Amino acid sequence: MATTSDAIARGADAIDRRAWAEARAAFEDAIADDAGPSAQEGLATAATWLDDGDVAIAAYEEAFRGYRDAGADADAARVAVWTAVAVHDFRGQVAVARGWLARARRLTEGDASAADTCALAIGLEGYMRLLRDSQPSQALPVIRQAATLAHAADASSVQFVLLALEGLALVTLGDVATGMAMLDEASAAVAVGEVPDATIAATIYCFVINACERVRDVDRAGQWCDAMAAYCRQMGDEVMGQQCRTLYAGVLLSRGEWNEAERTLEDATGRLRLTRPAMAADGLVRLADLRRRQGRLEEADALYRELEQDPFRAQGEPLATLGRAELSLARGHPQEAADDAERYLRMVDPEEKARRAAGLELLARARAATGEPAAARAAADTLGTLAVALGTASVRASASLADGAAAGAAGEMERARTSLEDAVDGFEQAGAPYDAAVARAMLAPVLAVSGRTGRASEAERAADHAFRALGAARPGWISPVGRKVVDDPAGLSGREREILAQIASGRSNEDIATGLFLSVRTVERHVSNIYGKLGATGRHSRAIATAYAHEHHLV
DSSP states (O other), rough: OOHHHHHHHHHHHHTTTTHHHHHHHHHHHHHHHHHHHHHHHHHHHHHHHTOOHHHHHHHHHHHOOOOOOOOOOHHHHHHHHHHHHHHHHHHHOOOHHHHHHHHHHHHHHGGGGGHHHHHHHHHHHHHIIIISSOOHHHHHHHHHHHHHHHHHHTTTHHHHHHHHHHHHHHHHHHHHHHHHHHHHHHHHHHHOOOOOOOOHHHHHHHHHHHHHHTTHHHHHHHHHHHHHHHHHHHHSSTTHHHHHHHHHHHHHHHTHHHHHHHHHHHHHHHHHHHOOOOHHHHHHHHHHHHHHHOOOHHHHHHHHHHHHHTTTHHHHHHHHHHHHHHHHHHHTHHHHHHHHHHHHHHHHHTTTTTHHHHHHHHHHHHHHHHTOOHHHHHHHHHHHHHHHHOOHHHHHHHHHHHHHHHHHTTTHHHHHHHHHHHHHHHHHHHHHHHHHHHHHHHHHHHHHTTTTTTHHHHHHHHHHHHHHHHHHHOTTTSSOOOOOOOOOTTTTOOOHHHHHHHTTTTOOHHHHHHHHHHHHHHHHHHHHHHHHTOOOOOGGHHHHHHHHHHHTTTT
């Protein structure tokens, strides 16, 4: 007759083999025979890997009570740490997670034998400050305190995850070289089996991919994504790190592997929506970005509206705001794009240098599209300084693209040409084909304006070919070759010039709205802005605007 200890042994063996359903059944058998807290802890571990959050959290809580009743405070503290992880991952309850971490720290105070648990609890608080509170400078000393404890306890797995977390904090703060070296070392330790705990191993890979994505280091991210995929195959874990897989999909997007990115995002976000909805936001943001690039703007808009709701809102920001800005630009609303880009930059702590780059590039493009070259130049110059500090090829290319957009808006065509050529070269070097295609598409009309018509046609063809190969829609905010060079001293935006041309053709506001798929109110707002820039007032405003359009060859 099987005993309780036999069931626990079967469960432990199944966990070692990553046979999660088998482990769950064995621990449930043990619990039915009134087994102690170790069976509850085993059940919680198996349920976590089976994405059954309610069972996992309830079992962890039972295990904690059982260990406390038995006076096994070190074991109770260990369970408290994993309870914190579970309530954070499954329910998004940051305050509750912090409460459990505080319990773990208090229970391990002065207990040298539990220093590894205490280090992990402190390290997780550093994680919260870095990735949930977006306070990297406050997170760093907490992470280092935890690392000192882990080193003293000779807790290798904990040491490596804290090494990776410190690396991510440093990258976020702009010390990319030091941070990436730490992340590479921690990831190498996983690859050679020095991190036996699968959860910690997955977390380390998540940290390195997260860091690479923040500074757009596509090549490094791709190498570690491939290593992570090999690790998952080796361990037989198809469900390991669903949130990490959404980061992986972001890298696939940058590398131009859109079919695989789409499959990964749809699978990972589908699972997370059902089991860990508070963690699904990262995937939803990236899926919306893919839909925008594909030209499926209504689907992207629906995803961003979903991200505005709980439980996705806290996890999705500020990336969702950045994505909505890109969507506004794609729809021909550069002022809205600029507003959201500035909002994104206000959301991101000034110390988070790695996350500011994307917002600054978008702001430069949006301000160039609204006909505000000085504002575009300010954003581009700030990004240029940041790119020197961060140093990755993609961020340098991004700075060149922003500089080209600003120069083009100011009529500095030679500067625009050389900056956009540098952007093409930089994105190609970084292995980012979509970004390179965007830079080429921006370069083509600049070449045409400067009389380099043959090269302009070549750049236009190359960009269109790249968009087709990726399954991407050509961004509507990029002027095609052949569009007239405008003479516009009033500095009208592209949309305002478009509406002014309609006014000069004798169309009513209602006709303009119908033709451009805009609301009448939106058209009226644009018309009011046009009149303001032209100094046109009173009953003759429309005639003044029409005369301006013809005088400056805008029709």
